[in-house]
Amino acid sequence: MTAARPGARVALVTGGGGGIGRAVARRLADEGAAVAVVDRDQEAETVARAIRAAGGHAEPFLCDLSAEDEVAALVKEVVGRFGGITDVCCVAGSIRRGTVRELSLDDWHATFADNVDSVFLVCRAVLPLMERAGHGSIVTVASGWGLRAGEKAAAYCTAKAGVVMLTQAMALDHGPAGIRVNCVAPGDTRTPMLAREAHQLGQSDAEFLAEAADRPLGRIGTPEDIAAAVAFLASPDAGFVTGAVLTVDGGGSV
């Protein structure tokens, strides 16, 4: 066990093997946090190794975040290795493009499992630790499509609207215990998810990216753009911020 120094930050980052999650994990490690890089994909191991090679403190944890027993075991293991959890960043998610007529019930349930159940289960397991500590920060990652609907993404839009509302409900319920809960709503960001979306819609990467860049700042986001917003909301600079939804999309929703 590598117990955390008293007062040190320990961040549990879900989806840490993916595009945005790995940027969040790296950013928080650069800021001095010990990072639990959590994903169901083995990429979590590569990400944790890279952080350690750069002088940071990170361990990988393989977990299906939509499975109650796996999440309970995960939180126990992270606490055992790091001595506590001060920050949670719920980045894991997945998309299945389609209208209500095109989506199967399995698509619907899987989208909710990855995007909403994962946030509920992780937060439910970590909140008692934060309550005992008297402080803590949770940052969720929703989407611009959780605030305004997008085409051919009915399950995803509904699930991400759920993430926004779950964030705000937790901000209300757990603020009195000193726990801040905020949300980042990214626009199109260059990650493997975006490539999968292009594939699901039968578009080429180039075509999809060109359409996605049509926004005031003239480009799509980078994982680092989103990680910077997550890091701000998690930091003491946002000490009076809770229940906020920070859109990071180059002005795409203006």
Ligand SMILES: NC(=O)c1ccc[n+]([C@@H]2O[C@H](COP(=O)([O-])OP(=O)(O)OC[C@H]3O[C@@H](n4cnc5c(N)ncnc54)[C@H](O)[C@@H]3O)[C@@H](O)[C@H]2O)c1
């Ligand atoms: N890329 C974008 O354009 C974009 C835009 C808006 C919102 N988002 C959101 O940002 C977050 C990160 O997306 P990304 O673009 O980095 O995608 P990504 O596919 O690169 O990464 C997502 C990661 O989440 C993991 N994951 C999903 N469900 C899981 C589960 N049940 N258990 C464990 N791991 C699970 C995947 O294995 C993957 O590594 C997602 O919540 C996504 O919805 C992305």
